Amino acid sequence: MGNVSDGIIHEVKKVICGKDYVISQMLTAILAGGHILMEDVPGVGKTTMALAFSKTMGLNFGRVQFTPDVLPSDITGFSMYDKKTDSMKYQPGAIFHNLFLADELNRASSRTQSALLEAMEESSVTVDGTTYMLPKPFIVFATQNPTGASGTSLLPDSQIDRFMVRISIGYPSAKDEKAMLERRRNGVNPMESVASICDVNMLQKMQAEVNNVFVHEKVVDYIIALINRTRGHGDLMRGASPRATIALTSMAKSHAYLSGRNYVVPQDVQRVFLPVITHRLILTPEAEVNGRKTSEIAKEILESAFVPKV
DSSP states (O other), rough: OOHHHHHHHHHHTTSSSSSSSHHHHHHHHTTTTEEEEEOOOOTHHHHHHHHHHHHHHOEEEEEEEOTTTTOHHHHEEEEEETTTTTEEEEEEETTSEEEEEEEGGSSOOHHHHGGGHHHHSSSSSTTTTTTOOOSSSOOEEEEEOOOSSTOOOOHHHHHHHOEEEEEEEOOOOHHHHHHHHHHTGGOOOOGGGGGOOOHHHHHHHHHHHHHHHHHHHHHHHHHHHHHHHHHHTTTEOOOOOOHHHHHHHHHHHHHHHHTOSSSSOOHHHHHHHHHHHGOEEOHHHHHHHOOOOOHHHHHHHHHHOOOOOO
């Protein structure tokens, strides 16, 4: 499936200039079956990235612009009385899509944010005691502005942990920003040139192949050792969860797959460690006062851990 993955990256790069690493990490997460949190300042292309991936991968796309007045029922759906059948009929919510863009998620109330918890963990929603399965594959792309921006609030820890990766796009270089303007000359919208490379069935097949990538016991021990180091670190009030262990393994498998291998090596784990782990770590108050960052601690853990030979 190398040609397919290369084609997907090529199409997304038509609208996102100079962010090859970010695009690669997002595709890695999609093939690993994970949800993606994109945290950045407004206007750097978070929504455009999601739209480009949905178009080139043939995914049914849905979007909600989160504000304080968005209700949980807007997301999960609701039951209403149907005169014709003299019964309650379920009306699906906005989440029933292959790729659901939760735009500016941290502007919503905590009650509305929690409406995503079941969907992200079990690919289902429960309304009035009845459980409804979401389409497969199901991927949440959530965007959030940095904490402290006007009108934002912290996402619950339980929700943060459900995102396989947190990725920041960042500002483009001067060269890439110029290329972006060139592509939009004379009112041209680059999104219109994005071609469909695969469909839902092909994506599911690729995800199944990723799941079958072999992980040697030594690599499993390496992953567990890295996770355990986050739990015993003096500057961390809380380390990575068992869900993080599963996510790191899945991402490493996906990275190996995209590298053309059917087995994982320690370098695959290293390449995906930071986007998988950093957002799950919580600093101690003392570490915060001292200006420590979770990304710095994650790098230190990665650099100091013993790397097995496989």
